[in-house]
Amino acid sequence: MKEREKVLVLDFGGQYNQLIARRVRDLNVYCDLKNCDMTIDEIKEYNPIGIIFTGGPNSVYEETSPHVSPEIFNLGIPVLGICYGCQLIAYTLGGTVTHAQTSEYGKREIRVLKENPLFKGFPETSVSWMSHTDYVSKAPEGFDCLADTKAGTCPVAAFGSEERRIYGVQFHPEVVHTEYGENILRNFLYEICKAKGDWTMSGFVEEQVAALKKKIGDKKVLCAMSGGVDSAVAATLIHRAAGDNLTCVFVDHGLLRKYEADEVMSVFKDKLGMNLIKADAAEQFLSKLKGVSDPERKRKIIGEEFIRTFEKISKQIGAVDFLVQGTIYPDVIESGKGKSAVIKSHHNVGGLPSVVDFKEIIEPLRDLFKDEVRRVGLELGLPRKIVMRQPFPGPGLAIRIMGEVTEEKLETLRDSDYILRDEIAKAGLDEQIWQYFTVVTNSPTVGVMGDFRTYENVIAVRAITSVDAMTADWARIPYDVLEKISTRIVNEVKHANRVVYDITSKPPATIEWE
Numbered sequence: 237m238k239e240r241e242k243v244l245v246l247d248f249g250g251q252y253n254q255l256i257a258r259r260v261r262d263l264n265v266y267c268d269l270k271n272c273d274m275t276i277d278e279i280k281e282y283n284p285i286g287i288i289f290t291g292g293p294n295s296v297y298e299e300t301s302p303h304v305s306p307e308i309f310n311l312g313i314p315v316l317g318i319c320y321g322c323q324l325i326a327y328t329l330g331g332t333v334t335h336a337q338t339s340e341y342g343k344r345e346i347r348v349l350k351e352n353p354l355f356k357g358f359p360e361t362s363v364s365w366m367s368h369t370d371y372v373s374k375a376p377e378g379f380d381c382l383a384d385t386k387a388g389t390c391p392v393a394a395f396g397s398e399e400r401r402i403y404g405v406q407f408h409p410e411v412v413h414t415e416y417g418e419n420i421l422r423n424f425l426y427e428i429c430k431a432k433g434d435w436t437m438s439g440f441v442e443e444q445v446a447a448l449k450k451k452i453g454d455k456k457v458l459c460a461m462s463g464g465v466d467s468a469v470a471a472t473l474i475h476r477a478a479g480d481n482l483t484c485v486f487v488d489h490g491l492l493r494k495y496e497a498d499e500v501m502s503v504f505k506d507k508l509g510m511n512l513i514k515a516d517a518a519e520q521f522l523s524k525l526k527g528v529s530d531p532e533r534k535r536k537i538i539g540e541e542f543i544r545t546f547e548k549i550s551k552q553i554g555a556v557d558f559l560v561q562g563t564i565y566p567d568v569i570e571s572g573k574g575k576s577a578v579i580k581s582h583h584n585v586g587g588l589p590s591v592v593d594f595k596e597i598i599e600p601l602r603d604l605f606k607d608e609v610r611r612v613g614l615e616l617g618l619p620r621k622i623v624m625r626q627p628f629p630g631p632g633l634a635i636r637i638m639g640e641v642t643e644e645k646l647e648t649l650r651d652s653d654y655i656l657r658d659e660i661a662k663a664g665l666d667e668q669i670w671q672y673f674t675v676v677t678n679s680p681t682v683g684v685m686g687d688f689r690t691y692e693n694v695i696a697v698r699a700i701t702s703v704d705a706m707t708a709d710w711a712r713i714p715y716d717v718l719e720k721i722s723t724r725i726v727n728e729v730k731h732a733n734r735v736v737y738d739i740t741s742k743p744p745a746t747i748e749w750e
């Protein structure tokens with residue numbers, strides 16, 4: 237297989253580092269985000285067509301801050317430094333970095349001072365996003381100052397050397413607030429690194445299917461399908477390569493949304509012809525959850541029952557050669573970092589290896605960001621409805637019913653959630669809002685219906701915008717849409733007489749209520 241062209245994004249700890257990598261990939265160039273402590277030999281071995289230094293929270297003058305060996309600039313590989321990365325280039329090559337009394341944060345007008353390949357196609361002035369305290373006050377010897385800020389805050393907002401193909405920008409080209417940010421990245425990739433742009437999802441599918449065919453041959457593969465995007469795309473990709481040698485198992489724990497289990501069966505078994513086994517385990521899960529109201533205990537029970545159910549089925553299937561995992565690139569990046577406190581014990585299929593008799597794990601999506609997984613799904617012909625599906629937690633509706641999970645509350649939840657999804661779709665908001673669902677709050681309130689007093693559930697609507705689920709803001713759904721949602725829920729759903737809208741961000745709240 238011919239080697240794919242790659243850009244190396246060296247991570248200096250900035251908050252937008254994954255975004256830089258996603259932007260580069262969106263411009264059809266493959267890149268990896270790697271820790272900034274990579275050695276010169278490792279970089280040579282990786283063989284990138286260009287290197288990007290990300291921003292970071294440090295100052296180049298602190299001893300403990302990450303630095304680079306000057307050797308990196310003698311490899312003949314183009315370099316682009318962003319924010320801290322820009323200061324680091326200046327510092328390492330003999331320019332001057334100065335500490336400002338106040339930080340500069342937000343939109344600034346920058347002026348291009350000299351024609352150069354990085355700013356090709358730029359107007360004389362444009363808006364860029366700044367977030368820094370230190371700044372470059374003098375470019376290194378042999379480098380040109382390419383831009384400054386109109387307000388005079390950054391005398392060297394960008395510098396570079398066309399001959400050495402090394403550039404630094406103080407602002408953040410990766411964020412949308414930088415008007416011509418995409419142009420900076422595109423110019424770096426195509427004008428300076430001379431990229432061909434060979435990273436496309438159709439190319440990825442073709443390459444992966446060929447590689448998987450070779451790897452799998454006529455061996456047996458097992459995949460746990462949750463109905464979520466990642467496992468659906470992973471299974472479909474493997475199915476292309478392995479056909480009937482792939483068996484998928486779908487555990488219906490009875491905590492799924494309205495019509496969800498039928499939809500999974502109809503798409504993957506009936507339409508795509510996959511060898512898909514459904515385990516009907518609703519009664520088993522509900523009986524184990526009876527009387528349990530503590531959120532962590534609910535999660536633990538569901539996680540354990542899931543594994544037990546899968547164990548039973550995998551015993552019937554017997555030994556397999558490969559077990560599929562829907563790991564995606566952000567998981568790969570995160571797993572290289574430290575562990576933070578457990579806020580909630582997440583349930584996913586990570587616990588399965590202990591109960592399946594298999595030889596090797598395959599992770600066909602481990603190089604992809606979520607938006608790329610979605611594009612691969614569309615490329616494979618999966619329905620848009622499945623591919624654009626919002627995230628859904630492993631423990632399902634159980635963590636959206638406060639207190640004990642009962643069949644009656646599940647019905648109230650499913651019906652209200654279905655109305656919410658319907659109205660959000662009708663309003664054309666379904667692909668703008670990251671996640672939206674209803675919650676049965678377990679706090680009945682008094683209402684009046686006709687001439688009668690009611691004492692029923694409060695239904696909470698939760699709808700958030702986010703880029704990675706680590707932080708979230710509540711979605712500004714228009715009032716008239718909220719009104720329709722509320723009216724329909726109280727009229728059409730049994731045991732619901734009031735609707736409230738959750739207007740809390742994460743942090744301090746979390747996205748789910750439990």
Ligand code: XMP
Pocket residue numbers: 580581582583584627628629630631671705742745746747748749750
């Ligand atoms: P929180 O509530 O922690 O949710 O802000 C962050 C994101 O994770 C989803 N979530 C889960 N996903 N297993 C999963 O696979 C889980 O146990 C789980 N709990 C929460 C949640 O829906 C949101 O997208």
